């Protein structure tokens with residue numbers, strides 16, 4: 372049986388905000404929940420100041436001002452976007468992966484490491500995620516998910532923590548209060564404490580059948596997991612829920628119109644894939660990159676769609692919001708996410724089920740596959756056409772600005 376690693380993004384929301392503001396690397400920083408209610412993420416500096424998780428902001432506002440704590444409102448579409456990118460990289464390095472939360476995933480390491488060093492490979496993985504996304508992660512490694520959870524707590528400070536092996540486990544488990552074991556809620560912890568069980572080690576040494584009698588099969592499973600015997604396997608990874616089209620340019624692009632053209636090509640390609648897989652997008656994210664700085668913005672689509680015209684319209688709208696004059700862009704891309712199946716979606720004007728629109732899209736795809744890619748394409752792709760003009764003709768089947776290449 373191979374080992375399990377729990378990959379956990381450090382101070383995730385705070386880390387996402389820092390990617391765009393490297394100057395805040397050592398500043399105390401917190402992120403607040405919706406409506407700026409309470410603290411949901413803290414930088415290490417903010418933790419050191421004694422700011423607690425979940426603390427209502429109005430209680431600590433003055434304290435934050437006094438200590439120059441930088442405060443952010445949460446931006447969940449940004450965090451989801453970062454999460455996806457981190458998970459994509461992690462998934463390349465695991466036999467199997469279970470995404471456990473927005474910032475945590477269990478990875479199944481191969482049993483045979485092919486002569487490679489477990490710790491070294493794990494540190495390299497952390498480094499890679501940090502370099503590619505800007506997000507720092509830590510890895511807790513052990514035989515079971517329950518033990519990997521404990522290992523991850525120790526990994527926070529050192530990057531990677533390998534808890535596999537009985538001797539170390541016994542030492543560590545003696546330090547873990549029973550209430551901190553994964554799956555042990557407050558009520559169960561109370562019951563166990565009343566029986567004199569205070570640490571994870573004591574719990575692990577209990578007779579499993581006695582535990583089952585007291586806490587049921589769920590409790591017994593935790594005992595076995597603490598002993599290094601796997602009782603819960605990784606849950607099957609989800610089918611692909613997003614489509615991403617992006618590329619680095621051969622040269623630097625500074626003109627918005629040129630960027631628009633490239634982006635339009637990506638959107639058209641992505642939309643084609645949506646249709647070929649009978650999917651509709653519910654969210655579209657556009658990103659542009661200058662040096663290591665990536666700017667991205669997501670927008671919800673009111674009615675799920677795979678309609679190129681509609682997606683181009685939203686994509687361009689987003690680009691206009693994030694584009695900055697004078698920047699030297701080297702990469703851009705689009706991600707269609709929260710995909711739903713075509714038959715799940717609701718009837719609407721923009722719906723691809725609208726027979727005319729569906730026929731149009733199918734015709735484009737068919738002609739392109741028959742006469743080569745981009746035999747037919749949309750006006751926005753590669754034509755300096757005013758977007759407004761396109762909007763005017765948007766609804767008319769006969770007047771859609773299809774352009775034939777020469």
Ligand SMILES: [Mg+2]
Pocket residue numbers: 379380381382383474
């Ligand atoms: Mg975390």
